[in-house]
Amino acid sequence: MTAKDQLTFCDPVSRFPDITPPKQHQPEPGLDAELEPQTDRGEDSYRGTGRLEGRKALITGADSGIGAAVAIAFAREGADVALSYLPAEEEDAQHIKKVIEETGRTAVLLPGDLSDKEFCTQVVEDAVRELGGLDALVNNAGKQIALEDIEELDDEQWTTTYEVNIHAIFRITKAALKHLPAGSTIVNSTSIQAYEPSPTLVDYASTKAAINNFTKGLAQQVAPKGIRVNAVAPGPIWTPLQVSDGQPKEALPEFGKSTPLGRAGQPTELAPAYVFLTSPESSYVLGETLNVNGGMPTP
Ligand code: NAD
Ligand code: MG
DSSP, X not given: OOOOOTTSOOOXXXXXXXXXXXXXXXXXXXXXXXXXXXXXXXXTTOOOOSTTTTOEEEEETTTSHHHHHHHHHHHHTTOEEEEEEOGGGHHHHHHHHHHHHHTTOOEEEEEOOXXXXXXXXXXXXXXXXXXXXXXXXXXXXXXXXXXXXXXXXXXXXXXXXXXXXXXXXXXXXXXXXXXXXXXXXEEEEOOGXXXXXXXXXXXXXXXXXXXXXXXXXXXHHHGGXXXXXXXXXXXXXOSGGGTTTTSOGGGGGGTTTTSTTSSOBOGGGTHHHHHHHHSGGGTTOOSOEEEEXXXXXXO
């Protein structure tokens, strides 16, 4: 998929080719490599302007979708990046590593399961060791499984969704704060679901409301240390999350078409929001949730 250059004047309605994804299914966690159509993670379009020169970033869920687009953008802006992802996503992670290295930056691969409490601490320690420090954290990994009826939602799914989406953010953030110097940033991936929960996503959507709230509370707590915490709330973005039971299969062809822009977003359209909140240019922005959702009204 070819996008118009990130910095070229264009109509947001038609910046990307219209997509009507065919019904498809992948086992969780889903691969970008097998998604139809392919997503735009900015490989051919994201142009850096040195806004993260010399930064050292850990990004979770960095192999695919939004996290992959953020990893590419961070590298193009001058950062070295540690990528956290599940072992089953090695193919996607290797692709992003290659793109980052072609940019002339370092990519550190850290596969493992964030529903494991010990791994949440280990991934931070490994990133610090491999990058030679840490000054940017992006908590982006997420689990989303749609179910029609709460009767089908078992305790295991409820608990794992909470483990990955919010408990891991608490654990990783706590481990990272020991290492983050003044000037560092944390950006959490939340969702439009935090305010407009779909009836099929009661577990997922409630974790996203928790992320928004955690972001605003923690931002105040660590502000005096010179650490800024913010969130990005995506709307419907075309990623592997959606085809690995994130949406009912029947809903895929219409995915994103009810937004004011009339289309789903591409992962690369999220990247500038994460770059902005990580870069020193947003030094007076704390506890903010930046909505990137094609125009859906938010509180
Ligand atoms: P994605 O599938 O590309 O990324 C999600 C990533 O989460 C996976 O790549 C995987 O590496 C990671 N992950 C899941 N379970 C994990 C586990 N147990 N251990 C370690 N890593 C695990 O999908 P995406 O849409 O790019 O999602 C990124 C974030 O954006 C998520 O937090 C998601 O909730 C959020 N979000 C997405 C949308 C959307 O429409 N795609 C909308 C709002 C919010
Ligand atoms: Mg993935």
